[in-house]
Amino acid sequence: MYVLGYSGFTRDSHTTAGYRNPFAKTGQTFDSILSFHEGEVPFQMFPLGFFGHDASAALIRDGEIVACAAEERFTRAKYSLNLAGNTLLPARAIQYCLQEAGIGIDDVDVVAHYCRFDRSAVEDRHALVAPWVTADEAAMIEKAYHTVFSGMMDVPVLLRQFEAMTGTEPREFVQVDHHLAHAASAYYPSAFDEALIYTIDGTGERESSLLAVGRNGDITEDSRMLLPVSLGTLYLIVTVYLGFRSLGDEYKVMGLAGYGRPERYRNFFESLIQLQDDGTYTIEDFAGSGLGRRLREALGAPRSKGEGLHERHCDIAASLQEALERAVVHTLKHAQKRSQCSKLCMAGGVALNSMMNGVIAGTGLFDDIFIQPAAGDEGAALGAALQAWRQESQSSSAASGRLHHVYMGPSYDDGQLRCALEKYTGQLHWKRSGNIAEETARALAAGDVVGWFQGKMEFGPRALGNRSILADPRPADMKDRINAKVKHREGFRPFAPAVKLEAAARYFDMQGLKESPYMLFVLPVHESMRTVIPAVTHVDGTARVQTVTGNTNERFWDLLDAFERLTGLPVLLNTSFNVKHEPIVCSPEDAIRCFLNTDIEVLVIGDFIARKYSTGVQ
Numbered sequence: 001m002y003v004l005g006y007s008g009f010t011r012d013s014h015t016t017a018g019y020r021n022p023f024a025k026t027g028q029t030f031d032s033i034l035s036f037h038e039g040e041v042p043f044q045m046f047p048l049g050f051f052g053h054d055a056s057a058a059l060i061r062d063g064e065i066v067a068c069a070a071e072e073r074f075t076r077a078k079y080s081l082n083l084a085g086n087t088l089l090p091a092r093a094i095q096y097c098l099q100e101a102g103i104g105i106d107d108v109d110v111v112a113h114y115c116r117f118d119r120s121a122v123e124d125r126h127a128l129v130a131p132w133v134t135a136d137e138a139a140m141i142e143k144a145y146h147t148v149f150s151g152m153m154d155v156p157v158l159l160r161q162f163e164a165m166t167g168t169e170p171r172e173f174v175q176v177d178h179h180l181a182h183a184a185s186a187y188y189p190s191a192f193d194e195a196l197i198y199t200i201d202g203t204g205e206r207e208s209s210l211l212a213v214g215r216n217g218d219i220t221e222d223s224r225m226l227l228p229v230s231l232g233t234l235y236l237i238v239t240v241y242l243g244f245r246s247l248g249d250e251y252k253v254m255g256l257a258g259y260g261r262p263e264r265y266r267n268f269f270e271s272l273i274q275l276q277d278d279g280t281y282t283i284e285d286f287a288g289s290g291l292g293r294r295l296r297e298a299l300g301a302p303r304s305k306g307e308g309l310h311e312r313h314c315d316i317a318a319s320l321q322e323a324l325e326r327a328v329v330h331t332l333k334h335a336q337k338r339s340q341c342s343k344l345c346m347a348g349g350v351a352l353n354s355m356m357n358g359v360i361a362g363t364g365l366f367d368d369i370f371i372q373p374a375a376g377d378e379g380a381a382l383g384a385a386l387q388a389w390r391q392e393s394q395s396s397s398a399a400s401g402r403l404h405h406v407y408m409g410p411s412y413d414d415g416q417l418r419c420a421l422e423k424y425t426g427q428l429h430w431k432r433s434g435n436i437a438e439e440t441a442r443a444l445a446a447g448d449v450v451g452w453f454q455g456k457m458e459f460g461p462r463a464l465g466n467r468s469i470l471a472d473p474r475p476a477d478m479k480d481r482i483n484a485k486v487k488h489r490e491g492f493r494p495f496a497p498a499v500k501l502e503a504a505a506r507y508f509d510m511q512g513l514k515e516s517p518y519m520l521f522v523l524p525v526h527e528s529m530r531t532v533i534p535a536v537t538h539v540d541g542t543a544r545v546q547t548v549t550g551n552t553n554e555r556f557w558d559l560l561d562a563f564e565r566l567t568g569l570p571v572l573l574n575t576s577f578n579v580k581h582e583p584i585v586c587s588p589e590d591a592i593r594c595f596l597n598t599d600i601e602v603l604v605i606g607d608f609i610a611r612k613y614s615t616g617v618q
Contacts, residue, residue, distance in 0.1 A: 002110075003388050006111070008054070010087035044286055046202075054072075074093060109172065110388050115175065125206055126141060134289075158173070174392070176384040179348070183214075192214065192343045194214065196336060196345070198211055202349060206224070229281065235353075242316060250349075253321070264319060268319070324350075328350075342368070382459075408458075421588070421610060433608070445566050449471045449486055454556070463575065465555075467584050468576065469575045474567075479535045495573050507526060517546065596612065
């Protein structure tokens, strides 16, 4: 049985003149996201139109994952949103998945979507928010919700759009509750017989988080955190308050937090996020129109576009991050006590907060933790497919074993790589290498920054050794050099270390973790090693660790091994192969263009090694 899961919403051209998502556009300010405008409601009132980003597709065959990919990698439009905020549904991602399986769309038995919005869900959502707003605001919210639902989320709209994408209607169409899709995406690939499942994001249909127990292949709900309480949405609002983008910049706040003092605004965030005796929390007056005023009074004026980052901004980020960790650990302590589960699965956009994940690991609450590598909505496409397979097949399990890697995207053979390089002969010198690991290690040890393009593209937001930019982690100035001249991004942003698993404990306090293959845990760097690998050690003495094994990525492990034999160090700086505001590269052409437009010195693409024309090939 083939099951195709997908994520994404967009307005239906049959009923609307086009879709403009005001919250996805660049240039949003703190005031604008907290205001009614362009037919949408303020962010703290949970606009339905914000759904749709991170459109992706996943295909499974008899419970086995065949392929997964995000649409942004093919269209080159970040988060699958164009400049007007119009969602690009995953037509190309679906096409890739079908090609990888060698089937056509007519061979797909079930199509699963990552949300279950119907009129009752919309009415429930409105009822949850209405007590916090004025009667006039409630009327505007109700109108906006139903307008978006009828033009974007109703089943006839989804079916019409799917046919437009693929040329046919599904044989069977299944809607999966959003947080259940997240839960399935984490529990089934974990291969845990029994585990506590925790999903947390901005919002699903009615809730911002779900606690459940997975046992013998079944997911049983424990409790839900209903709107308008949402740590994910609060984190996003403060992200915009700090002058960052309204979609996807939360990780910048996480990085900035390492520079701040959480005690400065601790009392304010403790008064805002109030912990309850039963393990829940409330966010005081969150959906009301006074949220903006309260934040201004407590934290000062929002950071404006172009304003420098100051100590106050760092302290706000640190206080927010601490408050998130405090609330989540509070919830998990109570849930673990109720469930008596020794293992934890997590998904949802907030589960990508690797600082929080490191804190959870450090509590010792769980013997093993599995976090969905594509924890955001792109991973919900996979979760929808797995949950639909479980329901439709009546199988005792939804997957054959633990997910050991996320190399599920397109790959290219030597002929395709050579053809791509030949198009740029006037700009590149290139050759086939007899030992790509050894030659690349020498270039890295000599101080070169390397674009590393190998094998199948990763699924999820992290480059894990197949679409990576790599560098020597020993020079203290390497972080600043790559931020400024390669990634073209803020200088405070840290980079991750990739390390051979067998050597990880020598450099990092693993906090009881057996591995960290997906860069999802920020862990302490041993104090004695912080001066050894300064380019991947954050200002607070931590690092977002990726452990690498030869079983999951032999070529990347070979490179780390070659670098260790040359330098004594089994660690490399690893960051995604892209520049600011662009998706990670997918094709050889993407990689070459990125290489030519940055200060990356060497491009390693399959077994070929290239330099720009002016530098030649060493």
